[in-house]
Amino acid sequence: MKRPAPVTELIEELKRLPGIGQKTAERLSFYLMRGPKEQAEKLSRAVVNIKEKIVLCKNCHGISDKELCDICSDTRRDHGVICVVEEPYDVYVMENIGDFKGEYHVLMGVISPLDGIGPADLTIGELKAKTETREIKEIILATNPDMEGESTAVFIARMMKGCNVRVTRIARGLPVGGDIEYADPVTLSKSLEGRTEMKFSD
Amino acid sequence: MKRPAPVTELIEELKRLPGIGQKTAERLSFYLMRGPKEQAEKLSRAVVNIKEKIVLCKNCHGISDKELCDICSDTRRDHGVICVVEEPYDVYVMENIGDFKGEYHVLMGVISPLDGIGPADLTIGELKAKTETREIKEIILATNPDMEGESTAVFIARMMKGCNVRVTRIARGLPVGGDIEYADPVTLSKSLEGRTEMKFSD
Numbered sequence: 001m002k003r004p005a006p007v008t009e010l011i012e013e014l015k016r017l018p019g020i021g022q023k024t025a026e027r028l029s030f031y032l033m034r035g036p037k038e039q040a041e042k043l044s045r046a047v048v049n050i051k052e053k054i055v056l057c058k059n060c061h062g063i064s065d066k067e068l069c070d071i072c073s074d075t076r077r078d079h080g081v082i083c084v085v086e087e088p089y090d091v092y093v094m095e096n097i098g099d100f101k102g103e104y105h106v107l108m109g110v111i112s113p114l115d116g117i118g119p120a121d122l123t124i125g126e127l128k129a130k131t132e133t134r135e136i137k138e139i140i141l142a143t144n145p146d147m148e149g150e151s152t153a154v155f156i157a158r159m160m161k162g163c164n165v166r167v168t169r170i171a172r173g174l175p176v177g178g179d180i181e182y183a184d185p186v187t188l189s190k191s192l193e194g195r196t197e198m199k200f201s202d
Numbered sequence: 203m204k205r206p207a208p209v210t211e212l213i214e215e216l217k218r219l220p221g222i223g224q225k226t227a228e229r230l231s232f233y234l235m236r237g238p239k240e241q242a243e244k245l246s247r248a249v250v251n252i253k254e255k256i257v258l259c260k261n262c263h264g265i266s267d268k269e270l271c272d273i274c275s276d277t278r279r280d281h282g283v284i285c286v287v288e289e290p291y292d293v294y295v296m297e298n299i300g301d302f303k304g305e306y307h308v309l310m311g312v313i314s315p316l317d318g319i320g321p322a323d324l325t326i327g328e329l330k331a332k333t334e335t336r337e338i339k340e341i342i343l344a345t346n347p348d349m350e351g352e353s354t355a356v357f358i359a360r361m362m363k364g365c366n367v368r369v370t371r372i373a374r375g376l377p378v379g380g381d382i383e384y385a386d387p388v389t390l391s392k393s394l395e396g397r398t399e400m401k402f403s404d
Contacts, residue, residue, distance in 0.1 A: 002272065003265075003294070004255070004256060004265065004266060004267035005255075005267065006248070006251040006252050006254075006255040006256055006267065007252060007256065007265065009248045009251065010248040010249060010251070010252045012248075013241075013244050013245040013248045014245070014248075016241060016245075017230050017233060017234075018229065018230070018233055019226065019229070019230075020230075024221065026291065026294070027220065027221070027291070028219050028220070028222075029252060030265075030289070030290060030291040031219060031220055032219075032249060032252055032253070033252050033253070033256055033265060033290070034289075034290070037253045039215075039218060040249050040250060040252065040253040041250060041253070042211075042215050043212075043215040043216070043218075043249050044246040044247070044249040044250045045246070046208070046211045046212040046214075046215045046216075047212060047234060047242050047245050047246040047249070048242060048243060048246045049208040049211065049212070050208050050209060050212045050231060050234055050235050050242065051234070051235070051239045051242040051243070052208075053206070053207075053208040054206055054208055054209065054235055063205075063206065063209065063232075063235060064206060065206035065207065065208065070204060087232070087236075088232060088235070088236070089228065089229070089232040092205070092228070
C-alpha cells in the first residue's frame with residue numbers, strides 16, 4: 001500500500017536523525033498526525049529556530065544565542081582553566097555535574113584520519129592561540145576515552161609541550177558502581193595506572 | 203547552566219513525543235543544531251505538512267490525502283469484509299502482510315472506562331451503520347489482544363448479534379518462532395483454546 005506523500009516524507013526526515021529507525025519514525029509520524037495541530041506547529045517552529053537563533057560562541061565554540069556564551073562571559077568563573085571537549089553537547093554534560101568552574105573549548109570533532117579529519121579541521125589552532133595570548137594555567141583534556149579521543153588528547157598535549165601550561169587528562173578507570181569482574185582489561189589497566197593515594201582525615 | 207531558549211524549547215517539544223526522554227531529546231536537538239540548515243527546514247516542513255495535508259478517510263477513518271483513501275476506493279478489494287482496528291497506524295501494519303483484501307474500519311481508540319472512553323467516543327456507531335446500509339459478510343475484529351482490546355471486541359461482537367454478519371476475532375496464540383517454555387499462561391491457554399486441525403495434502 002502506497003502511503004500518502006506527506007507521511008512518507010516525514011518518516012524519511014525522521015529516519016535521518018540518530019537512533020531513529022523505520023519503526024520509530026512511523027510511530028512518531030502517526031503520533032503527530034493524531035495529535036493537536038498546535039503540537040506539530042510548535043515542534044516545527046522549534047526545529048527551525050534551533051538553526052536560526054543558535055550560534056556557536058566565538059570563544060569556546062559551545063552553543064549560544066549570543067556572540068559570547070554565558071560561561072565565557074561569566075566573570076565569576078576561572079578563565080585560566082580550559083576544559084577541552086569534542087562536541088558542543090559535551091559542555092552540557094560537564095556543566096551538569098556542577099564541579100567545573102573554568103571555561104570550555106569545543107574542538108568540533110576529533111582527529112580521525114580514516115574520516116579524513118586532521119588537526120586543521122578542528123579548533124586546535126585557536127586553542128594554541130589562547131595559550132599564547134592569554135594567561136592559561138591549565139588545560140584539561142576531556143575528549144572521549146576512545147581511540148580517536150585518546151590520540152587527539154595526545155596530539156594536543158604534545159603541541160603544548162614547552163608552553164608552560166599544565167596539561168591534564170580526565171581519569172580513566174572503573175565507573176562508580178561498576179564491577180571489576182566485568183571490567184575490560186584496558187579500563188582495568190588504566191584504573192591501576194591512575195591509582196591515587198588513600199587519604200584519611202586523621 | 204541555563205541553555206539558550208531555542209534549545210530548551212526544542213528539547214521540550216521533542217520530549218512530548220512517545221518514547222523520547224530527556225537524553226534522546228537533547229541528543230536529537232544537538233544533532234539538528236550541528237547539521238545542515240536544509241535538514242532542519244525539511245523536517246520542520248514535513249511536520250507541518252502531516253497535519254495540513256493528511257485527513258482521515260471518511261469511510262474507514264484511516265489516514266489519507268484524499269476524501270476516500272486508496273483502500274476504500276479500490277474496486278478490486280472485497281468491500282463485504284471489514285477488518286476493525288484500533289488506530290490508523292494498524293491499517294499499515296495489516297497492509298504490510300499483504301494477505302487481507304477487504305476494507306478497514308478504524309475505531310480511533312478502544313473502550314477504556316478508566317480513561318473515560320466509552321463506545322460513543324469511538325466510531326462503533328458508524329460500523330453498525332455500515333452493516334445496516336451495506337451488504338457486509340464478515341467483520342474481523344483485529345483490536346489488540348490486551349484487556350481494552352478484548353473488551354472492545356466483545357462489545358462489538360455483542361452489538362452485532364442478530365445482524366446476520368459473521369463476526370470473527372484474530373487468533374491469539376504463541377508467536378511464530380516463540381518458545382512454549384517462556385510463554386505466559388494466558389497466551390498458552392488461548393493458543394490451546396484456538397487449536398486447529400492438522401491438515402495434510404494426501
